[in-house]
Amino acid sequence: MAEPLEVDVVVLGAGTAGMAVAAALARGGVSVAVVESGLAGGAAAYWADTPLHALRGPGAVLLAAQSTPGAAQAVTSTLNAAATLARRTDLTGHWQDSAATAVLESAGVALLRGRGRISAARTVSVARLDGASQDLHAALAVVLATGSVPDAPGPAAAAAGPLCWGTRAALSAPALPRRLGVLGAGPNASAVAQAFARLGTGVTVLAPEGLLPGWPGPAVALVGALLRADGVQLWNGVGLAAASLAEGGLVLSLDNGHSLRCDALLVDTVRRPAVHGIGLERLGLVGAPLDGSGLAGGTDWLYCAGDAAADPLADSAAAFSTPWALEQARRTADAILARAGGADAAAVPEALGVQMVFTDPPLAATGMALAAALEAGFSAVESAGTAEADSGQVPAKEAVWGSLVVDADTGLLLGAAFAGSHAGDLAQLAAVGIVGRIPVPTLLLALPPAPSAARLWQQLLRGFGL
Template identity: 35%
Template sequence: MTEAVEYDVVVLGGGPAGENIVDRTRAAGLSTALVESELVGGECSYWACVPSKALLRPVLARAEARRVPGLSAAVQGPLDTAAVLAHRNHWVGDWKDQGQIDWIDSTGADVYRGHGRLYGVRKVAVTSPEGEHHVLSARHAVVVATGTRAVVPDLPGMAQARPWTSREATSAQQAPGRLLIVGGSVVGCEMATAWQSLGSQVTLLARDAGLLPRMEPFAGELVADALRAAGAVVRTEVAVESVVRDGPTGPVTVVLKGGERLEGDELLMATGRAPRTDDIGLDTIGLPAGKWIEVDESCRVPGHDWLYAVGDVNHRALLTHQGKYQARIAGAAIVARAEGGTADTGPWGAHAATADTRAVPQAVFTDPEAAAVGLTLAEAERAGHRVRAVDYDLSKVSGAGLYADGYRGRARMVVDLDREVLLGATVVGPGAAELVHAATVAVVGEVPIARLWHAVPAFPTISELWLRLLEAYRG
């Protein structure tokens, strides 16, 4: 190894969380190095949030336009799949990260390309693609922001079948004729929505009783109904036992429990995520490799006052916006401690991540969109809260009818009856993703129901649903 190069902060992983650490520490004048083994910008920029939204936006825009009188007749034809894919390619920079590198350079941070591993206390060893070796030493903090990877179950024939993961599903350059999707959570539902509309015949297979199992049950029901109406096959409570690929480029067959066989041209396994911690040197500091990294509320690793973990890798909330939030918290804590203070000092007060455990917003860009924040009814009851769920049919909101003919959707708020504040809310319907932040503010701020009466929604918007929910709560 070469002689160590010293920085105030070394960041291992250049996705959104890592980039936000760089932003915060450099703004405070701390010297910072960023280590990235693939593309600076990470999973979200190239294989997840950005490309999936680029694929889905034309799908949702066409679906909504088809429900608008005077416009519907003009948008009955198929999508221009080639144009959609080209637009997606543009948004991911054709999988080149020069734009992100330029931004890092503008902050004054240094980028090291290559595989980084912890090399004992406050040190990171980097091996570049060309075989060069560097050792980076951190005066104040090393931050692990290596994210997650897709999990593919070890079923008979799976390795030989060469299934898609979310990466292939968001970067494919043509629509497969028949796409089998295993997994009924966010990735499975969004990719089913996208590729069914881009020319594939989609069959979605879910292990659970419904889709989107971490949301209110009605969210998965409405999404499943819409997928079926679009021509997709949706099956729940099914299990895949083995997979067979016919030759290098032939069709793929999944064998279900009970022996039924389903054939497709490609197979997407949307079956979960695992932390990318198996080869980053955790063992050199006494932590288990391949596991999620436990952190405190400032995202510091207990027992290691110099080590932080932000984003998916700490398993608090596997969402890009929550990883960026954690990075802002951790960055502020690192700066405060580097200046001789504590995580309780600084211009923003206490540097503690709390929104990633009790008020996590999420948007699923299916048709209809599904958005939620906080606890579902079942989660609130399991946590021991005395609660009441209030539901409302979104089609009865004036703004919904003006938004689109035949608007179909549903909303629910979960109220803590002892404190009369919102613990959670779910909205499903066209445009629902833009409604969730209002609910997030109410949940995070613990705004009393009595005060929410005075948050008057503009007429005629779909946001009027909050008035209708409050009326239903009052009875």
């Protein structure tokens, strides 16, 4: 074993959060080593956000053009799958991480390639890719930024062997399968299913718990209609009984007695923080709660950032997002630097966040739905409805839906959900109102000029008599 390396901080994982926390700490003048078992840059750069949007973007642009008279007449062909895949591969840097490693290098952060585990307090042992092992001692802190992983597929799907894909395999596939089976119809599965269908794959979605469980019915109906228009076969309430390899593909036996053939099976399950098997069990720290400064399990040296810091019981991949991973990493670095300087660390607040489904139409939600608000004891009231897009907007022909939940006692916004091309921006306006405790009529003073998706807000507020 090589001599132990002494640094101020060891960061486990060089994804969005790990890179951000390491760079911020180095700027703050402490020595930092990052341990990464895969590609520096993490999920968002290679396996999640970037390839997803590269694959779904062209279809979204095409639909917007097709639904806007004048542009629609210019659309004379279909999507080019080869060009779309090539752009996806370019945007992911061909799954090479030289750009990310250059960022770390210029920040003065040491990168160790290998799998790390916490072997003792303030100590990380790394099984290096070259087969050697290396211990790292952290004088100040160890930051867990190991991201999240999907739950293992059940035995029926696992029988598909290498043809059983997660979103990572689907989004990095070198070529599109002719036929794709999808088990689960949560946010990621639905977005991937739609993107693949638009690029020419025959897609069948098995949705044992329905399409987009937990999202409001009218919003889900808009997504379901477009998925079907895109040629996706959607089997609501149907699950997988068995899968078997046959003639270079798969035969899926469904629990309604039907069977279907496909070339790959995408299984999208719940994601959980990747905090198992990295030494926390031995230290009694698995599932240990974070205190307000980001410290884990009552220690004075272990911090969590990014997806790794999410509530392990949260039941939704939508709990995770890149902007929050970045912001939380920055705050974690501030907390470590403050403690190093002898000051009290500021609390790392809970994210309110905007949850999004990147289908067409996209869905976005923030805060509480009506049922949750009532259960929490608020005198909550809801205004919800469907409207046409503001005239002059692009896309021109689009049904949009929204819901606002307001506390009748205080007039403050409690939650909002939207479906439509501009759902994310509308939900963010709501999130600002909730976080800032801004009375709803005051939020309306900040509306942009027409044409604007925000007109939906005015329509919904009429439901409250405002």
